[in-house]
Amino acid sequence: MKFSLRSLNLFSRKNISIDYSNLPEHIAIIMDGNGRWAKKKKLPRSVGHRAGANTLKTITEFCDKIGIKVLTVYAFSTENWKRPKEEVDALMDLLLEYLRDAERQLAGKNVVIKVIGDISVLSKEIQEQIIKTEKLTQSNTGLLLNIAINYGGRNELVNAVKNIVKDINEGKISVDDINEQCISNYLYTRGIKDPDLIIRPSGELRLSNFLLWQSAYSEFWFSNIYWPDFKPKDLLNAIRDYQQRDRRFGGV
Ligand code: IPE
Ligand code: IPE
Ligand code: MG
Secondary structure, eight states, X not given: OOSOHHHHHHHTGGGOOOOTTSOOSEEEEEOOOHHHHHHHTTOOHHHHHHHHHHHHHHHHHHHHHHTOOEEEEEEEETTGGGSOHHHHHHHHHHHHHHHHHHHHHTGGXXXXXXXXXXXXXXXXXXXXXXXXXXXXXXXXOSOEEEEEEEEOHHHHHHHHHHHHHHHHHTTSSOGGGOSHHHXXXXXXXXXXXXXXXXXXXXXXXXXXXXXXXXXXXXXXXXXXXXXXXXXXXXHHHHHHHHHTSOOOTTOO
């Protein structure tokens, strides 16, 4: 048992009671709305991104505490390079800072940190920090936090196809070995259960190229809350709604 009854009561305060024996194993979040949150407060977008990074820390710790196994967060998409250089630079600086800080703050909390996406085009400094943070947290046994950086679902599939063809050419696998499981094994998320619940705050009702293959049977939860304002109670609301869904996977 990871947490006491006392803390369970604490989480079900304010009438948000959830069934802790039926939690979504894997939650994925599209961390959206930082810019609009900042605009509303007449602050620069970069301040919104910083506030969003703080929300990520809080939500990560909360997920670990209540027993979620995997949390995947969308931090930077393959399309986000279209933004002004100043904003991209600020986001990259923030990611670097987050990964450095995570070593200190989250590793002590038993969180395993992994980065998914095409990191080969990121700066050498970020690439090295990713390797360092992943290595430092790899033997932890708590929540797995996947941070999607330069991630795009289509890019991930293109990459998988290339690697499958390469392995066929090198005789490592044959065409007959290609099936759904095989394709899953060539994705950045290999070995990780598909997300049970995908959360998108900020009011947008789309996937924006996130986990296209993996979301085939995910449950979706949308909210108008901007990511920097997202609180553990909002996550509990999402989990409570999820627990009321009937997941049929095409059956009856
Ligand atoms: C999400 O917030 C962060 C990234 C996409 C990197 P946005 O920056 O997209 O915020 P909005 O959607 O403009 O409010
Ligand atoms: C999706 O948000 C990407 C991340 C949250 C990292 P965007 O803000 O980039 O998505 P669109 O442009 O509104 O679809
Ligand atoms: Mg956005």
